[in-house]
Amino acid sequence: MSATADKIETDVQAYMVQLGSQARSAARVLAAASPAAKNKALLQMADAIEASAEQLVAANKKDLEAGRKNGLSDALLDRLELTPARIEAMATGLRQVAGLPDPVGEISDMAFQDSGLQIGRMRVPLGVIGIIYESRPNVTADAAALCLKSGNAAILRGGSEAIHSNRAIAICIQDGLAAADLPVQAIQVVETTDRAAVGQMITMPEYVDVIIPRGGKGLIERISQEARVPVIKHLDGICHVYIDEFADRDKAVRVSFNAKTQRYGTCNTLETLLVHQDVAADILPELFEQYRQAGVELRGCQRSCELDSAISKATEEDWDTEYLAPVLSIRIVDNLDQAIDHIELHGSHHTDAIITENLHNSQRFLREVDSSSVMVNASTRFADGFEYGLGAEIGISTDKLHARGPVGLEGLTSLKYIVIGDGHTRS
Amino acid sequence: MSATADKIETDVQAYMVQLGSQARSAARVLAAASPAAKNKALLQMADAIEASAEQLVAANKKDLEAGRKNGLSDALLDRLELTPARIEAMATGLRQVAGLPDPVGEISDMAFQDSGLQIGRMRVPLGVIGIIYESRPNVTADAAALCLKSGNAAILRGGSEAIHSNRAIAICIQDGLAAADLPVQAIQVVETTDRAAVGQMITMPEYVDVIIPRGGKGLIERISQEARVPVIKHLDGICHVYIDEFADRDKAVRVSFNAKTQRYGTCNTLETLLVHQDVAADILPELFEQYRQAGVELRGCQRSCELDSAISKATEEDWDTEYLAPVLSIRIVDNLDQAIDHIELHGSHHTDAIITENLHNSQRFLREVDSSSVMVNASTRFADGFEYGLGAEIGISTDKLHARGPVGLEGLTSLKYIVIGDGHTRS
Numbered sequence: 001m002s003a004t005a006d007k008i009e010t011d012v013q014a015y016m017v018q019l020g021s022q023a024r025s026a027a028r029v030l031a032a033a034s035p036a037a038k039n040k041a042l043l044q045m046a047d048a049i050e051a052s053a054e055q056l057v058a059a060n061k062k063d064l065e066a067g068r069k070n071g072l073s074d075a076l077l078d079r080l081e082l083t084p085a086r087i088e089a090m091a092t093g094l095r096q097v098a099g100l101p102d103p104v105g106e107i108s109d110m111a112f113q114d115s116g117l118q119i120g121r122m123r124v125p126l127g128v129i130g131i132i133y134e135s136r137p138n139v140t141a142d143a144a145a146l147c148l149k150s151g152n153a154a155i156l157r158g159g160s161e162a163i164h165s166n167r168a169i170a171i172c173i174q175d176g177l178a179a180a181d182l183p184v185q186a187i188q189v190v191e192t193t194d195r196a197a198v199g200q201m202i203t204m205p206e207y208v209d210v211i212i213p214r215g216g217k218g219l220i221e222r223i224s225q226e227a228r229v230p231v232i233k234h235l236d237g238i239c240h241v242y243i244d245e246f247a248d249r250d251k252a253v254r255v256s257f258n259a260k261t262q263r264y265g266t267c268n269t270l271e272t273l274l275v276h277q278d279v280a281a282d283i284l285p286e287l288f289e290q291y292r293q294a295g296v297e298l299r300g301c302q303r304s305c306e307l308d309s310a311i312s313k314a315t316e317e318d319w320d321t322e323y324l325a326p327v328l329s330i331r332i333v334d335n336l337d338q339a340i341d342h343i344e345l346h347g348s349h350h351t352d353a354i355i356t357e358n359l360h361n362s363q364r365f366l367r368e369v370d371s372s373s374v375m376v377n378a379s380t381r382f383a384d385g386f387e388y389g390l391g392a393e394i395g396i397s398t399d400k401l402h403a404r405g406p407v408g409l410e411g412l413t414s415l416k417y418i419v420i421g422d423g424h425t426r427s
Numbered sequence: 428m429s430a431t432a433d434k435i436e437t438d439v440q441a442y443m444v445q446l447g448s449q450a451r452s453a454a455r456v457l458a459a460a461s462p463a464a465k466n467k468a469l470l471q472m473a474d475a476i477e478a479s480a481e482q483l484v485a486a487n488k489k490d491l492e493a494g495r496k497n498g499l500s501d502a503l504l505d506r507l508e509l510t511p512a513r514i515e516a517m518a519t520g521l522r523q524v525a526g527l528p529d530p531v532g533e534i535s536d537m538a539f540q541d542s543g544l545q546i547g548r549m550r551v552p553l554g555v556i557g558i559i560y561e562s563r564p565n566v567t568a569d570a571a572a573l574c575l576k577s578g579n580a581a582i583l584r585g586g587s588e589a590i591h592s593n594r595a596i597a598i599c600i601q602d603g604l605a606a607a608d609l610p611v612q613a614i615q616v617v618e619t620t621d622r623a624a625v626g627q628m629i630t631m632p633e634y635v636d637v638i639i640p641r642g643g644k645g646l647i648e649r650i651s652q653e654a655r656v657p658v659i660k661h662l663d664g665i666c667h668v669y670i671d672e673f674a675d676r677d678k679a680v681r682v683s684f685n686a687k688t689q690r691y692g693t694c695n696t697l698e699t700l701l702v703h704q705d706v707a708a709d710i711l712p713e714l715f716e717q718y719r720q721a722g723v724e725l726r727g728c729q730r731s732c733e734l735d736s737a738i739s740k741a742t743e744e745d746w747d748t749e750y751l752a753p754v755l756s757i758r759i760v761d762n763l764d765q766a767i768d769h770i771e772l773h774g775s776h777h778t779d780a781i782i783t784e785n786l787h788n789s790q791r792f793l794r795e796v797d798s799s800s801v802m803v804n805a806s807t808r809f810a811d812g813f814e815y816g817l818g819a820e821i822g823i824s825t826d827k828l829h830a831r832g833p834v835g836l837e838g839l840t841s842l843k844y845i846v847i848g849d850g851h852t853r854s
Contacts, residue, residue, distance in 0.1 A: 028771065028795070028797075031794075031795065031797070032791075032794060032795050105794060111816070113814060113815065113816050115809065115814060117805055117809060117814070119814075119815050119816065122793065122794075122801075124794075124797065126827050126828070127797070127827065209827055209828075210827075210828060230657075230826075230827075230828045232828075248850065250850065251849070251850030254850055254852055255848075255850060255851070255852055257852075258852035258853060259852075262852070262853050262854075344455065353846075362847075364459075366549065366845050367458075367459060367532060367549075367551075368455070368458065368459050370455075370458070370551065370554070370843075371843065372843055372844060373843065373844040373845075373846060374549075374843060374844070374845050374846070375845070375846040375847075375848065376845075376846070376847045376848065377847070377848045377849050377850050377851065378544055378846050378847070378848030378850075378851040379848075379851060379852045379853050381852075381853040382542065382544060382846060382848075382851065382853055383844070383846075387540060387542060387544070387546075387853075388540065388546050388844060389538070389540050389546065399657075400553050400554065400636055400637075400657075400841045401553070401636075401637060401657045401659075401828065401829040401841060402828040402829040404841050404842060404843055404844075405843065405844045406844070414827045414828060414831050415831060416797075416798065416799055416800065416801060416831055416832065417799060417800040417801070417810070417815065417831075417832045417833070418793050418800075418801050418802070418803075419780075419800060419801070419802040419803070419805050419809060419810075420789075420802075420803045420804070420805070421682075421802065421803065421804045421805030421806075421809075422678070422804050423675065423677065423678030423681055423682055423782075423804050423805075424682070424804065424805040424806060424809065425681055425682055425684075425685035425686075425689070425806045425808075426685060426689050426806050426808040426809055426814075427689075
């Protein structure tokens, strides 16, 4: 370990304060940077990543070797790996973000008030964004791109298992910033693996405006508890599909099957299926058959078990569980009200869908289900920044304030009021 | 003290949990309530307040007597008093809020994506809002109106010095809710003066979605420190006017004088005047004369003191002080950059104005000053929800996330995604 790195390890707090203070200075420059400069940096980063593919793979190899030595699971090792395809995907991602409309400086709602003042709102960066994430090194490039494009400085704190990969990506990022004459400290990768760095980063509101943690629920809860800075949170996704009495049978089967089985480990995957009692006997047997063929374990309420004796009985805990696995809980409900009650009581306000051809019921569901995404006749798996047309996504927020649902560039900005007068005074 | 009140004092935590749980249930009903029902409730509240004027004055008398006994200052006693005019103003405020457009259920940005899904956003209530405030009893009616109109349940915790007045107003509020068949627990006034109620209220995220504290900086900082719930904060207003080298002389004098003297104790009052060095000698003497006639104490930088020997020297502390009093600090700066640097270093990101006829400088100021309101050729005193056309205001946020600047009905809502498909599945 170099003398510098040694110093870093022995004085994490001072190191983080230094990063913070540098980020705060860079943020002011970035907020006023032209779209052309920001895009030039992004495109240069993409080129640098492609040109450094060999170095990235070599750095990544060190992480993989250390990971194997430390007994990381195959799943984690897979997430950690930088293949040529993944390196290319990082570069493509950077170029895509360069191609998005620049949100900074956009003025809306500008109108004259009775006083004669023209008053509106301008979209501006938040300032300095701290991102805390785990094994995937590609997050380093993705997060850098979104923060830069939205005019924010960023402090990126990846997992210690990816430190060599992240440092190598950081060099490409610095390259891009320098090529566009932007401050290289606009995007900083935390170079220490000391866990105290996180504790420091989330408690310096003078330097960091918002923290976005990406990782497991445990990490996010811990950070939220300890942060002295606003946190954009992504907690669990206990998502529901409710098959209404007025559902189209085919759509119900198709959507419910897709929402559970298209991918098991994602936050927008269906975890509990609710079915109106009048259509359960007609629709569920076919669905159960499909789920079983796909290897999904079924756990049902009393009435579901009566329909199909092979289903195991769901416990109270099942309704509150995000399986992230080929397991599904099923409940037959009396009516729409009971479905909404169930979702409000057991859901996580992430994504919930109704299958119905009835306008009134669809409207009630859209209005009354208090989730970040509420859907009609569509698979919950669509809850995603790309599908929503945001062009990119830094995460999905389960918060109600500020950003709710998939967070793209807009969620990394705020609206300030601007007022134009001509010597106006208040009387 | 009644047996009920006694029980309340001995078990504040359980009492607050009960209020919270009732609010949570009421919030679901309120979120789905029709505009007609909400407006009926508001109009009935206004009628009830007018009809109960005598009872309100009698209850208020008890508070005033207790306040005098407890040695409240004349200023606080004045804020506490409910005069017939103030009672009428509460009723008028309720009727005005009834007349505002209903924000709930408003759909925006609805568009087809490549998948064929129609995706947009719906404005929805936040849920349960906790408001913590000090002496003015009229806040009880104002806050109730804004929360109800925006479809939120509210828990209102006023100052102990206003408890009788607030209870009397609460009766009118309950009257209005009952008349419109809305749950009376939608708006609850905390009936205990025990300070532990606040501690409990800000640490029950299961029942309260956001806390809005209204009061001094000390109160707000304490609540922000201890809250386990998002807080919409209003900290200090260290506001600046910068007189640019291209300022119109008359506008500069008029606006700078108004921004300081129109009211001294408000958050949007000018506290530090910055002046470009090339126009200082031309503009400042007249301004100083006007300020002195108005009784404003002037504290200046070295160069200001050289211009006018009667000015006392400002200390470093002055630049960081929100006087809320007839005191003004003045600094002559080299150029626009130094002015912006000063504002970024010493300001509180509340409201700052430039006086200039120069387009480029005005655009730079609007873009680069990171405050909730940025103005050109207008008095900072205009930073206010009514002046901005919001129709009403629950406070001014100095936060960057969620609501920034004056907070009206929109700040009490969030946007959720809505997705309409026709059996769409993700591949």
